[in-house]
Amino acid sequence: MKLLKSVFVSSVMLAASAFALANNDTINGAGSTFAHPLYSKWAEEFRKESGIRVNYQAIGSGGGIRQITAKTVDFGASDAPLTDDKLNREGLIQFPTAMGAIVPVVNIPGVAPGAMKLTGKVLADIYLGNIKKWNDERITALNPGLNIPGQPIYVVHRSDGSGTTFTFTDYLSRVNEQWKNEIGVNTDITWPRKATTIGGNGNAGVASFVRRTRGAIGYVEYAYAKQNSLTHTQLASAEGTFLQPSMETFQAAAANADWANTSNFYLLLNNQPGANSWPITAATFILLHKDQADAAKTKSMLDFFEWSYAQGDQHAIALDYIPMPENVSVMVADSLRQLTVNGQPVSQ
Amino acid sequence: MLSTTNARAVDGDSIFQRLSFSSAILILLVLIGILISLIDGGWQALSEFGPGFVFSNEWDPVGSQFGAASAIYGTLVSSLIAIVIAIPAGLGTAIFLAELAPRWISKPVGMAIELLAAVPSIIYGMWGLFVFAPWFSEGFQFWALENLVGLPVIGAWFDGPPIGIGLLTAGLILSFMILPIITALTRDALQTIPNVVREAAYGVGATPFEVITRVLLPSIRNAAVGAGILGLGRALGETMAVAFVIGGANRIETSLFMPASSISSTIAQQFNEATNEMHISALISLGLVLFVLTFLVMGVARLLLKK
Numbered sequence: 001m002k003l004l005k006s007v008f009v010s011s012v013m014l015a016a017s018a019f020a021l022a023n024n025d026t027i028n029g030a031g032s033t034f035a036h037p038l039y040s041k042w043a044e045e046f047r048k049e050s051g052i053r054v055n056y057q058a059i060g061s062g063g064g065i066r067q068i069t070a071k072t073v074d075f076g077a078s079d080a081p082l083t084d085d086k087l088n089r090e091g092l093i094q095f096p097t098a099m100g101a102i103v104p105v106v107n108i109p110g111v112a113p114g115a116m117k118l119t120g121k122v123l124a125d126i127y128l129g130n131i132k133k134w135n136d137e138r139i140t141a142l143n144p145g146l147n148i149p150g151q152p153i154y155v156v157h158r159s160d161g162s163g164t165t166f167t168f169t170d171y172l173s174r175v176n177e178q179w180k181n182e183i184g185v186n187t188d189i190t191w192p193r194k195a196t197t198i199g200g201n202g203n204a205g206v207a208s209f210v211r212r213t214r215g216a217i218g219y220v221e222y223a224y225a226k227q228n229s230l231t232h233t234q235l236a237s238a239e240g241t242f243l244q245p246s247m248e249t250f251q252a253a254a255a256n257a258d259w260a261n262t263s264n265f266y267l268l269l270n271n272q273p274g275a276n277s278w279p280i281t282a283a284t285f286i287l288l289h290k291d292q293a294d295a296a297k298t299k300s301m302l303d304f305f306e307w308s309y310a311q312g313d314q315h316a317i318a319l320d321y322i323p324m325p326e327n328v329s330v331m332v333a334d335s336l337r338q339l340t341v342n343g344q345p346v347s348q
Numbered sequence: 349m350l351s352t353t354n355a356r357a358v359d360g361d362s363i364f365q366r367l368s369f370s371s372a373i374l375i376l377l378v379l380i381g382i383l384i385s386l387i388d389g390g391w392q393a394l395s396e397f398g399p400g401f402v403f404s405n406e407w408d409p410v411g412s413q414f415g416a417a418s419a420i421y422g423t424l425v426s427s428l429i430a431i432v433i434a435i436p437a438g439l440g441t442a443i444f445l446a447e448l449a450p451r452w453i454s455k456p457v458g459m460a461i462e463l464l465a466a467v468p469s470i471i472y473g474m475w476g477l478f479v480f481a482p483w484f485s486e487g488f489q490f491w492a493l494e495n496l497v498g499l500p501v502i503g504a505w506f507d508g509p510p511i512g513i514g515l516l517t518a519g520l521i522l523s524f525m526i527l528p529i530i531t532a533l534t535r536d537a538l539q540t541i542p543n544v545v546r547e548a549a550y551g552v553g554a555t556p557f558e559v560i561t562r563v564l565l566p567s568i569r570n571a572a573v574g575a576g577i578l579g580l581g582r583a584l585g586e587t588m589a590v591a592f593v594i595g596g597a598n599r600i601e602t603s604l605f606m607p608a609s610s611i612s613s614t615i616a617q618q619f620n621e622a623t624n625e626m627h628i629s630a631l632i633s634l635g636l637v638l639f640v641l642t643f644l645v646m647g648v649a650r651l652l653l654k655k
């Protein structure tokens with residue numbers, strides 16, 4: 001009995017201390033799977049310096065938005081920015097933390113990585129099923145001197161809803177009228193029936209189908225294409241120059257993005273101006289409630305974001321993310337001053 | 349003295365009765381609770397699209413048009429393929445293990461089958477995608493395209509891209525998954541038949557084939573159908589394994605090589621990233637459709653059993 005009692009007491013104390021820990025020194029976030037490797041790395045490094053624990057769960061952007069709306073987490077993370085309308089309705093603010101790029105990958109016998117040139121319009125026509133063979137003259141015209149076989153094209157897409165699909169379809173609808181009018185933009189769409197489509201689960205699924213299906217084309221995050229040495233293509237910038245996917249062309253796109261003239265950082269980064277800007281890039285966003293309930297926690301959270309803007313770039317680059325340009329971090333710091341705790345401004 | 353023992357006996361009995369009664373009720377309550385929350389969550393989509401939700405083939409998150417027909421079709425056809433393959437194969441394995449194989453084979457093989465039942469479904473999915481699909485594409489689909497496509501009726505089933513995934517692959521992976529359940533249950537049923545029955549049958553001069561088909565199989569008929577129903581239930585609701593290999597296309601095609609979608613894989617793949625309220629509601633309605641569909645299929649299966 002005595003033993004039982006002491007077990008009971010100690011377990012209550014343990015639970016209480018875990019609860020206290022969870023309350024004061026832990027920030028909980030959830031959302032975007034794309035940002036997960038970066039936020040986990042930031043959380044790990046930040047904890048070493050400050051002792052504050054940041055838990056991040058990669059449950060998907062849609063889940064992140066639902067969780068922050070329901071206030072079950074301290075911050076949400078989404079790959080697609082929310083509109084002013086939605087932000088105001090839920091009392092949220094948002095800001096970008098890092099960017100990623102999407103690259104087309106192909107499997108055509110005899111075509112080396114980076115050898116094939118595509119324009120956005122032709123890429124959309126391939127996904128629409130208007131171009132069904134690799135030796136179609138719309139493709140060969142862009143690639144004089146490249147020996148392309150008459151392989152039928154298999155179009156590989158994500159079968160799960162994803163921010164990658166959102167960014168990719170947004171790009172296609174910017175560069176192709178037919179795509180814009182007939183297909184549209186979403187995390188998950190009805191893929192054109194004219195094309196021969198294959199749906200892969202996650203980046204891994206898409207990569208797997210592209211790698212082993214002759215004649216396949218797919219789209220994956222740059223980090224994924226690089227780490228798995230897939231055959232990427234060149235892509236035409238908004239100004240028509242052909243670019244290789246690389247940290248330089250991604251950063252050029254980031255630098256040319258016009259963040260200053262946005263409201264609540266609502267900006268889709270595809271097809272940015274500049275002859276050197278890789279055309280398919282996207283930022284990933286953090287969502288916070290404008291009015292916070294807990295002063296200590298808000299302070300920890302602000303410390304974390306401040307730290308990640310000041311010290312996080314090297315980790316982002318190491319993980320193949322593109323850090324935000326300097327001028328954006330100033331704007332984000334400004335925007336975070338809107339935060340209040342129970343109606344009172346946060347004392348920094 | 350007498351009264352205390354009496355009271356005790358009554359007490360224990362009534363407590364036990366109440367306990368088992370309330371656990372039975374609890375299951376019923378949970379079931380009703382799930383049903384209510386599915387209807388509540390899916391109401392927006394159900395009231396918007398009406399019966400069209402079940403019959404329409406259009407699933408378009410961009411235009412907010414949702415119809416479940418292709419997902420229902422994919423669920424039913426993949427489960428049907430699974431059951432058509434798994435029932436004869438499972439029954440055959442069970443007969444071999446229980447009646448024909450020597451003990452030194454039946455024991456380890458039986459244990460291996462039970463182990464197979466414990467493998468998580470995501471493993472089947474990943475194995476299906478990375479190991480089975482390439483093999484299936486090279487080993488069967490190219491051959492089928494050359495030799496089967498010309499055949500009447502069934503030819504059209506095999507006329508599609510040889511990419512290794514699609515409805516047929518999903519059905520095959522499902523059949524591997526439900527095979528252990530069907531085998532284990534029917535083998536156990538065969539083993540419960542007393543040896544006297546077999547001896548009597550052999551005694552009147554029956555061959556082993558006759559003993560199995562005329563005596564043993566009829567007596568485990570109920571158990572075998574029950575095993576089939578359990579397997580079918582698992583196939584209808586299976587999510588991750590199917591999500592990996594079905595290809596995620598919302599359309600109804602005659603070709604079994606074409607990518608398709610199933611109800612549960614659609615929910616699993618789209619729910620995380622769904623932000624539009626109508627989309628979320630439509631996904632929850634899909635859950636309700638699966639609930640009703642499973643109920644109907646089980647009902648029909650039980651009816652067949654009674655006949």
